Amino acid sequence: xxxxxxxxxxxLVFLLAVSVLASCSSSDHKSSESMNAYDRGDMEFKxxxxxxxxxxxxxxxxxxxxxSDLNKRKIIETVRLSVQTKTYDTLMQDLENKIASLxxxxxxxxxxxxxxxxxxxxxxxxxxxxxxxxxxxxxxxxSENSVxxxxxxxTDDVTLSYVDMESRVKALEMEKEALESxxxxxxxxxxxxxxxxxxxxxxxxxxxxxxxxxxxxxxxxYTTVHLNIHEVERVSVVEKQGTWQKIGTNLKNNFQDVxxxxxxxxxxxxSSLPYLIPIGIAVxxxxxxxxxxxxxxxKAKKD
Numbered sequence: 172x173x174x175x176x177x178x179x180x181x182x183l184v185f186l187l188a189v190s191v192l193a194s195c196s197s198s199d200h201k202s203s204e205s206m207n208a209y210d211r212g213d214m215e216f217k218x219x220x221x222x223x224x225x226x227x228x229x230x231x232x233x234x235x236x237x238x239s240d241l242n243k244r245k246i247i248e249t250v251r252l253s254v255q256t257k258t259y260d261t262l263m264q265d266l267e268n269k270i271a272s273l274x275x276x277x278x279x280x281x282x283x284x285x286x287x288x289x290x291x292x293x294x295x296x297x298x299x300x301x302x303x304x305x306x307x308x309x310x311x312x313x314s315e316n317s318v319x320x321x322x323x324x325x326t327d328d329v330t331l332s333y334v335d336m337e338s339r340v341k342a343l344e345m346e347k348e349a350l351e352s353x354x355x356x357x358x359x360x361x362x363x364x365x366x367x368x369x370x371x372x373x374x375x376x377x378x379x380x381x382x383x384x385x386x387x388x389x390x391x392x393y394t395t396v397h398l399n400i401h402e403v404e405r406v407s408v409v410e411k412q413g414t415w416q417k418i419g420t421n422l423k424n425n426f427q428d429v430x431x432x433x434x435x436x437x438x439x440x441x442s443s444l445p446y447l448i449p450i451g452i453a454v455x456x457x458x459x460x461x462x463x464x465x466x467x468x469x470k471a472k473k474d
Contacts, residue, residue: 245387247327248303248394250310254317259293259402262316266297266398269312275301275393284402292402299396306394313398320401333387336380343377 256262270277278300284293301309313319350370357363 243330244328245330245333245391246303247329247387247390248306249325249327250306250394250396251321251323251325252310252313252319252396253321253399253401254313254319255401255403256317257403257405259400262400263295265316266313269309270299270301273301273305273309275299275305275309278395292404294402295398295400297396297398297400299398300393301396303392303394306396309396317400329387329391333384336384336387340377340380340384343373343380347373347377 276299277297279298280295281297282293282295299309310322347370350366350373354363354366354370357366
């Protein structure tokens with residue numbers, strides 16, 4: 172009996188040892204498989220990350236192309252021009268035709284003044300939208316057909332803001348899809364109301380960003396030109412002059428000012444005749460009355 176017990180105990184210990192060894196072997200195998208899977212995933216992640224990094228640093232052919240980068244930039248251009256002209260009507264008509272031929276349009280326009288035979292001169296303030304790739308053509312046309320007194324060009328690079336808003340729109344659209352899925356699977360009225368409120372807020376944000384993007388697109392695609400046009404009898408001299416040229420120009424301008432003053436006085440006098448004649452008659456009548464009254468007083472004193 173003792174021998175049987177010993178044999179049973181030895182067999183039991185042997186079975187436990189075999190079981191432990193088998194368990195360890197299985198665990199090692201699973202661990203090895205897990206490590207291999209992790210290594211493969213890590214390599215895939217590294218490869219993907221490397222590709223993204225290469226794309227961000229511009230190692231691809233498209234990113235390395237400077238012309239491609241330039242075309243993706245979002246530049247808003249604003250031009251301000253102040254000009255003088257002696258041929259106001261002709262210039263205004265030519266501008267209208269030029270704007271139409273370039274595919275632009277007049278956004279705002281204000282024109283005021285009188286005709287050429289009056290003392291006041293006409294002037295115009297216009298805000299013109301011209302396709303960005305043709306803005307140089309338009310400003311060149313204005314310079315050739317008038318005298319430019321001042322000109323300024325402002326540019327604003329909004330590329331980063333534009334890209335940021337595009338990314339925000341994509342994220343919001345993904346959020347919108349998720350909320351729509353939640354709404355379809357909502358279990359009660361409270362959950363439905365909460366999801367709908369969040370969905371409404373997200374839709375509002377999307378439309379707001381899209382509106383700003385459309386505004387940016389319009390500002391980028393069309394150059395804004397603020398144009399001030401002044402009608403003059405003689406244009407300002409903008410080129411550099413020598414001493415004698417300045418003296419000659421000033422003398423000419425002064426003689427013209429004196430002549431214009433004389434002409435304006437004569438025109439005023441002649442134009443005022445309808446008022447001056449009745450006033451003159453009234454003065455003569457009063458003078459005659461006072462003269463007769465004076466003679467009577469003198470005659471009365473003598474008598």
